[in-house]
Amino acid sequence: xxxxxxxAIAANRFGLxxxxxxxxxIGGDAREWLRAQLRGAPPLLAGPDLRPAxxxxxxxxxxxxDIATQxxxxxxxxxxxxxxxxxxxxxxxxxxxxxxxxxLQQAVGTERPxxxxxxxxxANHFAVSVDKQLLAGLAGAFEREAIRPHVxxxxxxxxxxxxxxxxxxxxxxxxxxxxxxxPGAERLERRQxxxxxxxxxxxxxxxxxxxxxxxxxxxxxxxxTSFAEVLTGWSIGGPHGRFAGGGEPGQxxxxxxxxxxxxxxxxxTRYRDGGIEQGLAVLGDLARHPSTAHFIAxxxxxxxxxxxxPAAAVARxxxxxxxxxxxxxSVYQALLEAREAWVEPLSKYKTPNDFLVSAYRGLSLPVExxxxxxxxxxxxxxxxxxxxxPAGWPxxxxxxxxxxxxxxxxxxxxxxxxxxxSHRDARELVPQLLGANLSEATRTAIARAASxxxxxxxxxxxxxxMRR
Amino acid sequence: MSSMxxxxxxxxxxxxxxxxxxxxxxxxxxxxxxxxxxxxxxLRGALDGLAAVPPYADPDYARLRGEAALRAPGIPxxxxxxxxxxxxxxxxxxxxxxxxxxxLIVFHALATAYRERSHFDGxxxxxxxxxxxxxxxxxxxxxxxxxxxxxxxxxxxxALGQNVxxxxxxxxxxxxxxxxxxxxxxxxxxxxxxxxxxxxxxxSARLADALAADAMMATHEAxxxxxxxxxxxxxxxxxxxxxxxxxxxxxxxxxxLRQAHGPRVAVFDTTGWDTHVNEGAAQGQLAGRLKGLDQGxxxxxxxxxxxxxxxxxxxxxEFGRTAAINGARGTDHGTGGAAxxxxxxxxxxxxxxxxxxxxxRALYQGRDLAPxxxxxxxxxxxxxxxxxxPPRALEDSVFPESASVRTxxxxxxx
Numbered sequence: 001x002x003x004x005x006x007x008a009i010a011a012n013r014f015g016l017x018x019x020x021x022x023x024x025x026i027g028g029d030a031r032e033w034l035r036a037q038l039r040g041a042p043p044l045l046a047g048p049d050l051r052p053a054x055x056x057x058x059x060x061x062x063x064x065x066d067i068a069t070q071x072x073x074x075x076x077x078x079x080x081x082x083x084x085x086x087x088x089x090x091x092x093x094x095x096x097x098x099x100x101x102x103x104l105q106q107a108v109g110t111e112r113p114x115x116x117x118x119x120x121x122x123a124n125h126f127a128v129s130v131d132k133q134l135l136a137g138l139a140g141a142f143e144r145e146a147i148r149p150h151v152x153x154x155x156x157x158x159x160x161x162x163x164x165x166x167x168x169x170x171x172x173x174x175x176x177x178x179x180x181x182x183p184g185a186e187r188l189e190r191r192q193x194x195x196x197x198x199x200x201x202x203x204x205x206x207x208x209x210x211x212x213x214x215x216x217x218x219x220x221x222x223x224x225t226s227f228a229e230v231l232t233g234w235s236i237g238g239p240h241g242r243f244a245g246g247g248e249p250g251q252x253x254x255x256x257x258x259x260x261x262x263x264x265x266x267x268x269t270r271y272r273d274g275g276i277e278q279g280l281a282v283l284g285d286l287a288r289h290p291s292t293a294h295f296i297a298x299x300x301x302x303x304x305x306x307x308x309x310p311a312a313a314v315a316r317x318x319x320x321x322x323x324x325x326x327x328x329x330s331v332y333q334a335l336l337e338a339r340e341a342w343v344e345p346l347s348k349y350k351t352p353n354d355f356l357v358s359a360y361r362g363l364s365l366p367v368e369x370x371x372x373x374x375x376x377x378x379x380x381x382x383x384x385x386x387x388x389x390p391a392g393w394p395x396x397x398x399x400x401x402x403x404x405x406x407x408x409x410x411x412x413x414x415x416x417x418x419x420x421x422s423h424r425d426a427r428e429l430v431p432q433l434l435g436a437n438l439s440e441a442t443r444t445a446i447a448r449a450a451s452x453x454x455x456x457x458x459x460x461x462x463x464x465x466m467r468r
Numbered sequence: 469m470s471s472m473x474x475x476x477x478x479x480x481x482x483x484x485x486x487x488x489x490x491x492x493x494x495x496x497x498x499x500x501x502x503x504x505x506x507x508x509x510x511l512r513g514a515l516d517g518l519a520a521v522p523p524y525a526d527p528d529y530a531r532l533r534g535e536a537a538l539r540a541p542g543i544p545x546x547x548x549x550x551x552x553x554x555x556x557x558x559x560x561x562x563x564x565x566x567x568x569x570x571x572l573i574v575f576h577a578l579a580t581a582y583r584e585r586s587h588f589d590g591x592x593x594x595x596x597x598x599x600x601x602x603x604x605x606x607x608x609x610x611x612x613x614x615x616x617x618x619x620x621x622x623x624x625x626x627a628l629g630q631n632v633x634x635x636x637x638x639x640x641x642x643x644x645x646x647x648x649x650x651x652x653x654x655x656x657x658x659x660x661x662x663x664x665x666x667x668x669x670x671x672s673a674r675l676a677d678a679l680a681a682d683a684m685m686a687t688h689e690a691x692x693x694x695x696x697x698x699x700x701x702x703x704x705x706x707x708x709x710x711x712x713x714x715x716x717x718x719x720x721x722x723x724x725l726r727q728a729h730g731p732r733v734a735v736f737d738t739t740g741w742d743t744h745v746n747e748g749a750a751q752g753q754l755a756g757r758l759k760g761l762d763q764g765x766x767x768x769x770x771x772x773x774x775x776x777x778x779x780x781x782x783x784x785x786e787f788g789r790t791a792a793i794n795g796a797r798g799t800d801h802g803t804g805g806a807a808x809x810x811x812x813x814x815x816x817x818x819x820x821x822x823x824x825x826x827x828x829r830a831l832y833q834g835r836d837l838a839p840x841x842x843x844x845x846x847x848x849x850x851x852x853x854x855x856x857x858p859p860r861a862l863e864d865s866v867f868p869e870s871a872s873v874r875t876x877x878x879x880x881x882x
Contacts, residue, residue, distance in 0.1 A: 401670060403677035410661060410675075414653045421631035422595075427588060445664045450513035450587050450742035453631070454657050461661050463668040 005030035005342050008435030013341075013348065013468045014304065015113030017358025023435045034336055037112040038329045042119070042151045045106055045144050049098035053141035056095060057166050058238055058250035060134055063088055065239075092137035096130065099140020100374050100384040105367045108360040115151060118332065120353070121303055123147045123385075125296075126162040126211060127392030128171040130385045135171055139385035142167035155296070155326035156287035163207060163283065164252045166236045172390065174203035179232035179260020187257075199260070204228035206390045212286040214295030219267060226266045230279050233259030293321035299395070300331070305340050306347045307396040313338040345437045346467035349397040352380035354468060355409060359416065359460055362433040363424055376412055381405055406466075413460035417453040426455030430462075437464045504813060504854050504880075505725045507768070507781040508609060508735045510633065511761075512591060513656070513742035515785040516799050517806030518837060519754055520560065521574055521819075525553040528826035532792045536749040545750040550574060554819050558750050559758040562766035566810055570817035573879060575807040575846060577821050579787055579839035585801035587742070590786030595635035597844065597867050606638025608844075608866050612851050613640035613733060615861040626724045628717050628736040636735050643731055645724070647716045655706050656740045711760060714738060718764045722771035725779070733855070738764075741785060745796040765810060777812035780854050780880055784843060790835050791826055804837035807846065813854060813880045820876070842873045849876035 010030035011018035026033045067087060110116045123143045130136040146165040150158035162168055169175045177200035178185045185198075204227035208219045235255045237247025247253025254276040264271045264278065269285060271278050286292055297318035301309035313335075320334035335341060350358065356377055360367065367373045377384060381400075387393045394400075426446050431438055442462045449455035459465060522538045523529050524547055530537040538555065539546035547555025548564040554576065556564050566572040582593035582601070589601035597608025613624045625642040627633060636642050658679070665672040721734045740757050747754045761783075769776050788805025804824075809816070822840035824830045832838040844867050851857040851866065852875055863871060 397670075401674060403674040403681065406671065406674045407678040407682075410658075411653055414657060415630070418630035421629075422588075422592065422634050423631065425588065439667075441667065442664055445660055447586070449660070450656060451591065451737075451739055452588055454660070454739070455588065457657055458660060458664065462664060463671055466671065 006345065006436050007033075008437045009342055009345055010034055011113070012358065012434075012437070013345075014117065014336075016107055016110070016117055016354070017113075017361040017468075018433045018435070019361045020364060020429060020432045023432060031336055034114050035333070037114045038152060038332060042115055042148055043106070043110065043112060044148050045102055047098075047102055049095075050102055050144065051095070051141065052250075053138050053145055053166055054237075054248065054250035056092075056137045056141060056250070057134070057170070057236065060088065060092065060137055061238060061250070063091055064134075088133065089136075092133065095137040096140070096385075097371055097374065099144075100377075101367060101369060103140065103143070103384065104357070104360075104373055104377075107357045108365070108367055113361075114332075119143070119148055119151050121300070122151055122158065124387070124392040125299065126158075126168065127387050127390050128167050128385065129387050129389065130383075131388060132171055135167060135385070138167040138170065143385075150328075152329055153327075154287075155292075155321070155328055155331075156284055158328070159211065159283055159287050160280065162211070163203070164234065166250060166252055169203070169234060169236055169252070172203040172206055173200045174231055175235040176200050177203070177228060177232050177234075178258045179229055181262075182232060182258050182260055184255070184257035199225070199228045199232060201225065201228040203234075204231055207283075207286070210390055210392075212295070213289060213291040214298075217289070217291035217295055223266050226264045227282060229260040230264050230266065230271065230282055233257075233275070234279060287326055290318075290322060293318040293326075296331070297321055300335055301338070301340075302395050303348075304335055305338065306344065310340045313340045346464060348468050349401050350466060350468050351393065351400055352377060352382035352405075352409075353384075353393075355466070356380065358433075358465070358468070359413075362429060362459075362465075363416070363420065363456070380408055380412065409466070410457075410461050414457045416460065417456035420453065420456055422452040424456055425452065426459040430459050433459075434462075434464050439464060502778045502813065503775075504732060504856075505772070505775060505779040505811075506733045506850065506855055507721060507725070507779065507811075508635065508733075509781060509783045510591070510594070510635070510735070510737040511741050511783060511785040512737050512739045513587065513785070514590070514787050514789055514801055515741040515805060516743060516747065516754060516789040517576060517785075517804065518788065518791060519743075519747065519749075519799075520557050520758060521550075521554050521576055521806045522547050522557065523553060523576070523823065523826070524555050526823075526826050528791075532826055534793050536747065536793050536797070538750060551819050553823075554821070557755065557758050559755045560762045562762045562769075563808065563810065567817060571810060571812060571814050572816040573809040573814055574819045575809070575821065575841065576819060577804045577823055577837055577839055578807060578841035578843050578846070579804050580843050582787070583803065585787065585803075587786060587801075592634065594784065594786045594843070595633060597635075597847070597870075599869055604868075607633070607635035608847060609635045609733065609735065610638030610640045610642065611866045612855070612857050612861075613642070614638075615857045615866065616732075617856045617858075622729050622731065624731055625733040625735070626721075626731040628721055628724075628734060633735060633737060643724070645720050647713045647720075653706050654710050654740055656742060658706055710740070714760065714764050715767065718768045719771060722768055722775075725772060726775050743789070744794070744798040744800060747793075747798040780809060780811040780813045780850060782846070782850060783808040783810070788837055791831055791837055792835070802836035803832045804839035807843065809846070809850070809879060811880075815878055815881050841876075842870075844870050844873045845876040846879070848873065849879045853877060853882075854880040 007023040007026035007030045010026055010033055011022050014034055107116055126147065128135050128139050128142055130139050142165050146161040150161055178198065180198055201224055205224045208224060208227065209215055213219055233255045235253055235258060237251045237253040238249025246255060256275055259275060261273060263273050266282055271281055297314045298309050301313045301317055305313055316338060317331060317334045321331050324330035430443060430446050442464055446455050446458050449458055524538060524540050541547055541549035541555055548558060548560065549555055550567060554574065563572055580593045581599045582590050592601040595607045596604040598604050616624055623641055623643050625636060625640065627636040627642055627644045630646050632642065632644050662675060665675055717736050721736060724730050725734055738761060743754050746752065772779055784807045785805055787801060787803055789799035789802040794800050824838045824840055828834060830838060848862050848867065851862060852859060857866065
């Protein structure tokens with residue numbers, strides 16, 4: 001017999017923040033409200049400004065080559081060509097802004113906020129970061145193309161889509177990874193004798209450490225190296241660097257000439273010599289591995305229940321992962337049914353993204369085009385797709401609850417309150433947004449606010465709004 | 469320098485240049501030869517009228533206000549003189565000079581028709597111009613803008629602030645101007661957030677840390693500016709930012725109103741008047757705020773320059789505060805309060821108040837100054853005579869259901 005499920009927890013913790021009237025609409029069966037969102041295909045984003053990653057990448061690489069050519073020509077002519085470097089940024093930046101804005105609009109407007117939060121969770125799990133310049137034009141497309149379509153599917157498919165996406169291969173440098181005994185390596189070494197070519201282990205390590213087994217999940221350094229060999233040849237089409245053309249520009253291509261030949265042993269399993277199938281087989285086994293189930297379950301329960309994930313909940317979610325062979329809706333169902341998810345409200349400190357999106361949803365704010373809506377995210381410390389590492393954004397209170405970060409939220413809330421003034425009534429909104437989580441102290445403070453603007457500031461600054 | 473008590477003020481209309489003469493002028497639209505400007509300043513949070521304009525000669529005043537009671541003029545810590553019965557808070561020196569120059573009318577014991585004590589609803593009624601909160605979605609001043617006589621060539625009004633307040637919303641198009649985005653968190657808001665965080669160990673600790681860091685920065689910056697040594701406590705960042713924002717707003721208002729074809733009506737608001745705790749007396753929290761307000765008004769006059777002669781500035785608040793001081797050395801929400809009409813166009817140098825007294829019997833619900841004048845009477849008077857809004861429009865659209873509220877005439881010079 002499950003404990004009664006609070007609509008406020010459903011909308012604010014599982015979802016992205018209640019909208020006015022939403023708690024009433026969720027009504028008595030909050031779990032069903034969540035379950036219903038898992039039905040049907042996942043929402044995809046499309047729009048004239050949202051371009052395929054391949055197209056953007058092909059153009060960006062071409063632009064980069066042109067810039068390099070111009071720089072060389074300028075050097076030869078004794079002329080400075082400083083502004084060339086700006087051009088790539090100028091090309092990529094508007095793409096970033098369109099994509100990040102579209103994502104924010106989706107988060108603010110969606111009627112399936114749980115699916116949207118899960119999408120953001122997975123995009124963060126398979127994190128890329130735009131501090132690597134080219135990723136500014138690709139991170140959004142990566143989320144749309146590799147993550148979104150698989151959020152309600154199987155983990156294996158999500159894993160393969162993420163690891164074969166050009167954005168990931170670029171971000172973790174795999175497209176540069178050459179098997180030392182591959183035909184391509186031998187040709188290159190003959191040509192550039194002093195320049196060693198070799199394997200780049202980055203992608204292999206992060207797949208094991210961050211995407212599947214997790215630290216302590218049972219892999220060794222030897223496994224990392226083997227896996228890196230398996231992944232040689234997983235590359236990007238079109239001419240770039242030292243490589244001749246091949247494959248569609250900007251798209252995934254398996255370059256057999258770069259692949260390290262031979263069977264590989266990884267996690268005590270032997271993988272036959274083969275092309276791309278060798279890597280796919282490894283990914284399939286990683287997806288099925290019990291450590292992966294445990295690692296994913298831990299991250300999910302940390303995200304949806306508490307910074308210190310309760311062991312029983314982790315076990316149940318991992319069990320669902322294993323029993324269903326990675327069917328993600330079954331895994332989400334186990335989360336939904338975890339008793340622990342419903343007993344302790346406000347156990348998670350909101351990230352800046354959580355805080356901003358829930359404010360926009362709660363106050364029915366339109367998302368402005370251009371950089372307007374993105375600037376606060378940056379100000380509050382969570383620039384979209386810029387976690388700075390493949391580990392993605394962290395997920396514990398101490399990572400986000402700093403003093404000056406809090407002050408920035410309060411100042412932002414104050415500005416927003418001032419802008420809205422009496423256009424919104426915080427007294428009416430606060431019970432609609434917080435439901436049973438609303439404390440008497442907060443309710444009274446808002447009722448006694450000296451002006452409507454101050455009421456809104458107090459709503460957004462309230463302890464119950466700082467958490468989910 | 470006369471002031472009204474009891475029913476005398478009803479005879480005020482006789483002071484104006486004759487009712488008939490005025491109406492013929494109204495037909496031409498406003499007072500001829502004058503390019504009238506009107507500024508409405510909303511003091512949000514319920515200004516304590518009994519502190520801003522102490523009725524020091526009232527027999528019950530000192531008892532009700534205890535330690536916070538201000539002395540008579542001439543005594544140290546005493547009020548600035550007005551008419552022998554009322555005084556001005558010592559911080560309001562520019563207002564007092566204006567009074568002496570016949571450019572200020574002080575109103576007392578007035579209120580809107582609203583009798584509950586919620587800031588939100590009180591401000592709504594103050595701005596919507598009717599009897600109840602949320603009765604209308606537009607403001608009385610915006611509706612009045614549609615009735616201004618003369619050519620409709622320019623946008624008549626400007627709202628200065630981060631949002632367009634209700635009083636300026638409605639059918640008439642208004643300009644809008646915002647101060648630049650500086651950190652503008654005011655001390656009162658910060659105090660309330662601190663209180664709400666009291667039961668949350670994490671947030672209260674973090675907030676305290678952040679404020680301590682800010683204070684250190686402010687002290688450091690102040691020290692940098694005064695190499696001889698820091699003289700006294702440095703102003704907190706929030707107060708500085710608020711003052712800067714107010715100064716910007718005053719400058720912008722003056723700028724707009726002086727433009728040859730610019731708006732003639734401007735509105736802005738100030739906050740921090742909700743003095744429930746430690747209100748202070750001649751010195752203290754409220755005294756500091758009143759001083760800031762007063763200095764801003766002086767600056768407005770200076771920046772309006774020659775336009776000041778045609779200007780009327782009305783300062784209003786949603787309601788007054790309790791007659792007695794509460795247990796936290798502050799005051800709670802009340803009813804009757806004070807208002808000010810200031811400017812070169814004002815027929816000033818008097819206090820308009822039908823004073824009910826402060827005896828227990830006289831207090832409204834045994835606690836508040838009873839209102840004896842409806843604020844709408846003042847609004848109507850200014851709109852009719854200073855801005856030329858036809859009386860019919862005042863009764864029909866600008867202040868619906870206000871037939872019983874008589875226009876207070878003669879507030880501005882002819």
